[in-house]
Amino acid sequence: MKILIKKGRIIDPSQNLDFLGDLLIENGKILEVEKNIEIHERVEIIEANNLWVLPGLVDIHVHLREPGEEWKEDIETGTKSALYGGVLRLACMPNTKPPNDSPEVTKYILERASQKAYVTVYPIACITKKQEGKEITEFGRLKKAGAIAVSDDGKWVQDSGVMKRAMLYAKNFDLPIISHCEDISLSRGGQINEGYFSAKLGLKGIPTSAETIAVLRDLILAKETQKSVHLAHLSTKEVIPFLKWAKEENIPFTAETCPHYFTLTEREVENYNTLAKVNPPLRTEEDVLAIKLALKEGLIEVIASDHAPHSPLEKEIEFEHASFGMIGLQTLLPLSLNLIREGYLTPLALFEKLIVNPSKVLGIDPPSFKKGNSAEVIIVDPEEEYVLTEEIIQSKSKNTPFLNKKLKGRVKKVILKEKIFDLSLI
Ligand code: DOR
Secondary structure, eight states: OEEEEEEEEEEETTTTEEEEEEEEEETTEEEEEESOOOOOSOOEEEEOTTOEEEEOEEEEEEOOOTTTOTTTOOHHHHHHHHHHHTEEEEEEOSOSSSOSOSHHHHHHHHHHHHHHOSSEEEEEEOSBGGGOSSSBOOHHHHHHHTOOEEEOTTSOOOOHHHHHHHHHHHHHTTOOEEEOOOOHHHHTTOOEESSHHHHHHTOOEEOTHHHHHHHHHHHHHHHHHTOOEEEOSOOOGGGHHHHHHHHHTTOOEEEEEOGGGGTOOGGGGTTOOGGGOOSSOOOOHHHHHHHHHHHHHTSSOEEOOOBOOOOHHHHSSOGGGSOOOBOOTTTHHHHHHHHHHTTSOOHHHHHIIIIIHHHHHHTOOOOOOOTTSBOEEEEEEEEEEEEOOTTTOOSSOOOOTTTTSEEEEEEEEEEETTEEEEOTTO
């Protein structure tokens, strides 16, 4: 079967393409991408006037909650939400129950994904057993079972000796290592950003130093081991000078942030709104600006969602007891498009951070419109405005501060191999 997408704005950051044109798919593979493709045989035509045609996004920071917390999310619902968000490949974090610290759990996730997932799932395994920061997991066996990277997400490996050995070990096995930068001795018990609002609301604060110290330690270890470290979900302006220094020193590292850190401030929690309780916490306007500038300057090269579903059981309770996290797979794209609207990034630069760079971190070829590649295509209306209702959210959990808020930019169709998903029906 042939599918011809006509007159869309074709944007493929892996090939530096940005032009008005057509894309031809045959039997689930990219056949041609050109200004004008004429075809005189039976073909399914998709008109893409005023729409953007892109390779699928790659989100390397997702919590699918399976196994163990399926009341919040499972592989089927999480990946369905990904599909609706234009994310056609995702890496899932290991803080499941039990944590993904053994080949058995890694294989279980892959097996469930092969039965249930709408999009490609890459499991990330733990750095240490039970994420306790003590005993390093068996990287070789985990990689063989299908782990794409290692991380103790949600927890920083506090012991520098353990982290250094883990980095050397990961280097040996050519496994990416992802760090959740948080010195718990500074953040323990913290609820929101430390500052005016934590004082006003009477909540224990999380100082920016908890993140900055962790980032600096990890960069120093990356320098010493020459093993690249991926710094997850950065939130504060305080880390930026250290990222600059690390670039100047040619230290191997990559840095990531999430849409909430360049969109929202700590003000969101003013009414004890647990939907905005996230770790690291939302920070100040100055931090938001610094994160946007760091994205523009290329100091932060990856945008990921940190999709963290929680049910009302964990969210509709007193602030101190509520879990950290917000869902993000369906807000990743519309919120990131603001970086283009506000002039921080060109479309090519933005999609490099949403497609190419995250793929590089994982060591995989990015989705692209190169001839012969599997069709992983999303068709986006960057101008469509809509209210993010519970009905639109495909995730089992609806915990986002953007619930019932207006968003701009929506995925209309997905072509994944031979399947066409029409997403504009709800
Ligand atoms: O807010 C967060 N939620 N931050 C994390 O690092 C973990 C995540 C979760 O698993 O809920």
